[in-house]
Amino acid sequence: MNTNTEQNRVLIFDTSLRDGEQSPGATMSHAEKLEIAALLDEMGVDIIEAGFPIASEGDFEAVRDIAINAKNSVICGLARANLTDIDRAWEAVKHAARPRIHTFIGTSPLHRDITALNLDDMVARIQATVAHARNLCDNVQWSPMDATRTERDYLCRVVETAIKAGASTINIPDTVGYTAPRESADLILMLLERVPGADTVVFSTHCHNDLGMATANSLAAVEAGARQIECTINGLGERAGNTALEEVVMAMRVRHDIMPFTTAIDTTKIMNLSRRVAQVSGFAVQFNKAVVGKNAFLHESGIHQDGVLKNVQTFEIMRPEDIGLTAKNIAMGKHSGRAALRAKLSELGFELGDNQLKDVFVRFKALADRKKEVFDDDLVALLQDTASTGEDDFLQIRRLRVVCGTDGPQEAELTMLVGDSEKSIDATGDGPVDATFNAVKMLYPHEAQLELYQVHAVTEGTDAQATVSVRLSKDGQVYSGQSADTDTVVASARAYVNALNRLHLHQNRGNNSALMQSAG
Ligand code: KIV
Ligand code: ZN
Numbered sequence: 001m002n003t004n005t006e007q008n009r010v011l012i013f014d015t016s017l018r019d020g021e022q023s024p025g026a027t028m029s030h031a032e033k034l035e036i037a038a039l040l041d042e043m044g045v046d047i048i049e050a051g052f053p054i055a056s057e058g059d060f061e062a063v064r065d066i067a068i069n070a071k072n073s074v075i076c077g078l079a080r081a082n083l084t085d086i087d088r089a090w091e092a093v094k095h096a097a098r099p100r101i102h103t104f105i106g107t108s109p110l111h112r113d114i115t116a117l118n119l120d121d122m123v124a125r126i127q128a129t130v131a132h133a134r135n136l137c138d139n140v141q142w143s144p145m146d147a148t149r150t151e152r153d154y155l156c157r158v159v160e161t162a163i164k165a166g167a168s169t170i171n172i173p174d175t176v177g178y179t180a181p182r183e184s185a186d187l188i189l190m191l192l193e194r195v196p197g198a199d200t201v202v203f204s205t206h207c208h209n210d211l212g213m214a215t216a217n218s219l220a221a222v223e224a225g226a227r228q229i230e231c232t233i234n235g236l237g238e239r240a241g242n243t244a245l246e247e248v249v250m251a252m253r254v255r256h257d258i259m260p261f262t263t264a265i266d267t268t269k270i271m272n273l274s275r276r277v278a279q280v281s282g283f284a285v286q287f288n289k290a291v292v293g294k295n296a297f298l299h300e301s302g303i304h305q306d307g308v309l310k311n312v313q314t315f316e317i318m319r320p321e322d323i324g325l326t327a328k329n330i331a332m333g334k335h336s337g338r339a340a341l342r343a344k345l346s347e348l349g350f351e352l353g354d355n356q357l358k359d360v361f362v363r364f365k366a367l368a369d370r371k372k373e374v375f376d377d378d379l380v381a382l383l384q385d386t387a388s389t390g391e392d393d394f395l396q397i398r399r400l401r402v403v404c405g406t407d408g409p410q411e412a413e414l415t416m417l418v419g420d421s422e423k424s425i426d427a428t429g430d431g432p433v434d435a436t437f438n439a440v441k442m443l444y445p446h447e448a449q450l451e452l453y454q455v456h457a458v459t460e461g462t463d464a465q466a467t468v469s470v471r472l473s474k475d476g477q478v479y480s481g482q483s484a485d486t487d488t489v490v491a492s493a494r495a496y497v498n499a500l501n502r503l504h505l506h507q508n509r510g511n512n513s514a515l516m517q518s519a520g
Contacts, residue, residue, distance in 0.1 A: 008260055008261045008262060009227070009261070009262050009263070009264075010222055010226075010227055010228065010229055010252065010261045010262065010263050011046040011047060011202065011204075011227060011228040011229070011263075012044075012045050012046050012047075012228075012229060012231065012245065012248075012249065012263050012264070012265055013045075013046065013047040013048075013049065013076070013204065013228050013229065013230045013231070014040050014045045014047070014048050014049065014230075014231060014232065014233070014245060015049040015206075015230050015231070015232055015237075015242065016036065016040070016232040016233045016236055016245075016277060017033055017036060017037060017048065017049065017050050017051055017062070017066070018049040018050065018051050018052055018078055019049070019230075019232060019236075019237050019238065019242055020232040020233070020236035020237050020241075020242065020277075020281070021033075021051070021236075021281070022237070022238050023236055023237050023238050023239075023241065023281075023283070024238075024473075024477070024478035025281075025282060025283070025471055025478035025479055025480035026236060026281040026282065026283055026480070027477075027479065027502055027505075027506055028280050028281060029280075029505065030058065030061060030062055030065070032280040033050070033051070033062045033066065034062070034065055034066060034069065035276070035280075036233075036273070036276060036277060036280065037050060037066040037069070037070070037073075037075075038069065039269065039272065039273050039276060040073065040233075040273070041070055041071050041072055041073045042071075042266075042269065043265055043266050043269040043270070043273060044072075044263070044264040044265045044266050044269075045073050045245075045264075045265070046073060046074060046228075046263075046264060047073060047074040047075075047076050047100060047228075048066065048070070048073045048074070048075055048076065049076045049077075049078060049102060049230075050062060050063040050066040050067065050075050050076065050077060050092075050093075051063040051066075051077060051078070051092075052077070052078040052079075053077045053078075053079070053085075053088045053089045053091070053092040053093075054079065054080070054084065054085045054088040054089070060088065060091070060092050063075070063077045063089075063092035063093060064091070064092040064093075064095055066096075067092060067093050067094070067095040067096035067099065068095045068096075070096050070097065070098075073098070074096070074098040074099070074100050074139065075093050075096035075098065075099055075100065076093065076099075076100035076101070076102050076141065077089035077090075077092045077093040077099075077100075077101060077102065078102050078103075078104070079101060079102065079103045079104075079133070080103070080104065080105070081103055081104065081105035081125050081126065081129040082129065083129065083132055085103070086101060086103055086129060086132055086133045086136070087136075089101050089102075089103075089133075090133075090136040090137060093137070094136075094137070098139070099137055099139065100137065100139040100140070100141055100169075101133040101136065101137045101139070101140050101141070102140075102141040102142075102143065102171070103129055103130065103133050103140070103141075103142055103143075104142065104143035104144070104145050104171075104173075105122065105125065105126060105129075105144065105145060106144075106145040106146050106175075107122065107144035107145065107146065107147065107150045107154065107155065107158050108145075108146035108147075108149040108150040109149075109150075109151070110146065110149070111145060111146050119154060119157075122158070123157065123158060123161050126142070126158055126161045126162055126165065127161050127164075127165045128165075130142050130161075130162050130165035130166055130167050131165040131166055133166070134165065134166030134167070138168075139168060139169075140166055140167045140168060140169075141167060141168070141169040141170075141171055141204070142162040142167035142169070142170055142171070143170075143171040143172075143173050143206065144158050144159065144162075144172070144173070145173055145175050146173065146175045146176065147172045147173050147174070147175075147187070148172075148173075148174040148175070148176075148178050148179040148183070148184075148187065149176070149178060152187075152190060155187075155191070156190075156191065156194050156195050159191055159195050159198075160195050160196055160197065163195065163196075163197040163198070163200065163201055164197065167201065168201055168202065169201060169202045169203075169204055169228060170191075170198075170201050170202070170203055170204065171203075171204035171205070171206050171228070171230060172187060172188065172191070172203065172204065172205055172206065172221070172226070173206040173207075173208075173230075174205075174206065174207045174208055174214075174217060175206075175208060176208060176210060177207065177208035177209050177210025177211050177213070177214060177239070177240060178210070178211070179207070179213070179217050180211075180213055180217065181213065181216045181217055181219075181220035182220065184205065184207070184217040184218075184220045184221045184224075185220040185221060185223055185224035186224070187221070187224075188203055188205070188221045188224035188225050188226050189224045189225065191203065192224075192225050202227050202228050203221075203225060203226040203227065203228070204226060204227075204228035204229070204230060205217070205218045205221035205222065205226045205228070205229055205230065205243075206230035206242075206243075207221075207230075207242065207243045208237065208238070208239065208240065208241070208242055209235060209237070209239075209240040209241045209242060209243070210239055210240045212240070214235070214240075214241070214242060214243040214244075215235075215243050215244060215247040215248055215251065215290075217243075218230075218231065218243040218248055219248060219251060219252070219259060222252075222259070222261060223259065229243060229248050230242070230243065231243040231244060231245040231248055232244065232245060233245050233246070233273050233274055233277040234246070234274055234277050234278060234281075234283065234285050234289070234292060235247070235289075236277060236281055236283055244289075244290070244291070245265075245270075246270045246274060246290075246291040246292050246323065247290050247291055249263055249265045249267060249270070250267065250270075250290075250291050250318060250322075250323065253267060253318075253322075254317050254318050267322050267323055267324070268321070268322065268323065268324040269324055269349070270291070270292065270323040270324055271292060271323045271324040271325050271349055272324055272348075272349030272350065274292040275348075275349065275350075275380055275383075279383065279482070281480075282469070282471075282480030282481060282482050282498075282499075282502075283480065284456075284467070284469060284482065291318075291323060292323065294377070297316065297320045297325065324349050332344055332364070332368065332373075332374045332379070333368055333372065333373060333374065334365065334368035334369055336364075336368070336374075338357065338361050341357070341360070341361055341364055342357055344376075344379065345357075345360070345379065345383075348376060348379065348380065350383060360382060360383060363382055364379070364382060367382060367465070367486065370463065370486045371463045371464075371465070371486055372463070375458075377458050378458055378465055378484075381458045381465050381467050381484035382465075382484060393497075393501045394418070394419055394501055394504045394505075395416060395417065395418060395440075395444055395497045395500055395501055395504070396416065396417040396497075397414070397415075397416050397493055397494060397497055398415040398416060398417060398422060399413075399414070399415040400412065400413070400414050400415075400436065400489070400490060400493055401413045402432040402435060402436060402489050403432075404431070404432040404435075404489075408428075408430070408431075409428040409429065409430070409435070410428065410429055410430070410431055410432045410434070410435045411426060411427070411428050411435055412426070412427050412428075412429070412432065412435035412436040412438070412439045412489075413425075413426050413439075414426075414427070414436065414439035414440065414443065414493070416440065416443050416444070416497070418443055418444055423443045425439050425442045425443050426439070427439035427442055432489045433453070433488075433489055433492045436489055436492060436493045436496075437450070437492075437493075437496055440493065440496055440497060440500070444500060446474070446500065446503065447474055448472040448473060448474040448479065448499075448500070448503055449472065449473050449474070450470070450471075450472055451471040451472060451473045451478065452469065452470065452471035453468070453469075453470055453471075453492070454468065454469045454470075455467070455468050455488060455491075455492070456468075456469075458484060463486055464486070465484045465485060465486050465491070466484065466485065466486070466487075466488040466491050467482065467483070467484045467491065468482065468483055468484070468488065468491040468492045468494075468495040469481070469482050469495060470482075470492070470495040470496045470498070470499045471499065472499045472500070472503060474503060477503075477506060479499045479500070479502040479503040479506065480498075480499055480502070481494075481495040481496060481497065481498030481499030481500070481501070481502065482495050482498065483495040483498060
């Protein structure tokens with residue numbers, strides 16, 4: 001195996017803000033996108049796919065502002081295979097020091113049917129659109145969507161066309177998560193062998209996780225010669241998601257002996273990004289998720305605990321600090337001051353501005369009054385909540401009282417800010433949460449359906465905070481909200497209102513969901 005450093009450098013292309021944000025319910029605000037992009041840039045991500053500029057005004061503005069602010073990363077915007085999309089993508093990314101246009105078209109028989117292009121017409125379209133992009137920007141990436149279900153001969157032909165027209169990166173998407181590791185490797189080997197000019201471009205891999213093989217497929221493609229991995233933080237993405245950045249990066253680091261590849265990623269920033277993306281997207285990380293899950297470094301069984309105490313390597317293949325997890329978990333209490341809170345949050349990877357810290361401190365004190373010990377996970381849950389309860393939110397809960405017990409009906413008295421006016425209402429329901437949700441709906445009538453209502457205890461004990469996740473759907477779009485509180489009903493109300501604020505934001509920025517769905 002070749003161990004030459006330059007040849008073995010794998011570019012990390014993060015698409016959390018494009019493919020990730022397309023996952024139902026993961027809509028992020030403008031400020032959240034800018035913040036995530038800055039963290040990705042700082043972590044050493046080579047290319048950030050910041051959005052799909054033609055999809056909506058909001059997407060365009062986010063890509064443009066990310067481009068303006070980027071320090072090191074290449075900033076990329078997605079475009080379908082037409083001149084209008086490409087021009088719009090260029091308008092957004094041109095502000096970056098290092099811009100890239102990524103244009104794509106579905107090349108498999110199923111996608112050719114949809115576009116009603118025959119084989120030759122599609123080749124002509126690829127030639128024209130890639131050449132157009134290349135006239136605008138030196139750095140052009142091209143993707144044959146659904147490549148893994150495209151006939152091999154035709155795939156060679158379209159890839160050759162894109163290279164000749166000026167693409168410098170050829171991305172091979174497994175759009176529907178259909179391939180398997182050996183096939184993923186064979187596909188890259190075949191393209192490198194058969195396509196004229198293949199040695200002049202970077203091959204990239206983009207895998208979805210429908211069969212749980214995305215990370216394995218991406219790594220197999222790299223072993224075969226791909227030198228760019230497209231991925232997202234926490235594997236966020238449509239359906240079962242994408243290749244998870246933290247998994248591929250840590251796999252190459254831990255198993256460098258058999259995968260001698262390097263990336264520019266500062267892995268100590270991974271945990272912070274994972275937490276932030278979970279917060280802003282509303283997609284909590286599953287406890288047993290590889291690398292970043294809450295249980296990834298916990299040892300429950302006696303044999304494992306004993307082994308770890310004697311030699312940590314018996315049951316740990318990476319160190320928590322490698323991904324930025326602090327080894328210490330000293331509980332904070334009601335006597336802890338603002339400086340201690342700032343230090344603790346910084347240790348957990350959260351650098352807050354003064355105003356944000358002030359807000360979190362007030363909430364921390366309120367929590368510490370109710371709960372003897374505030375653990376790291378409590379603080380993370382607290383931040384998760386504040387992240388989506390900004391002062392600018394359209395709906396804000398002012399006061400909630402519920403009456404519950406063995407004799408129903410349960411009642412909720414709610415006072416809420418709706419836009420500029422404060423409104424109050426009493427409602428009943430089948431249980432305190434139902435009564436509360438009814439009250440919210442009476443103050444903010446809407447048609448959204450409740451798709452998911454989930455409660456988790458953050459730590460042990462009857463005074464533990466509850467994290468509540470709510471998912472709503474309307475017109476095919478999904479909106480999530482999360483909140484945490486020692487009072488489960490309060491957390492539920494806030495999570496519900498957070499999801500409604502996202503719906504409100506989305507409706508007001510006129511997001512073009514049909515367009516968003518046209519990219520895999
Ligand atoms: O999955 C896919 O095919 C995509 C393309 C737009 C690259 O996301
Ligand atoms: Zn995709």
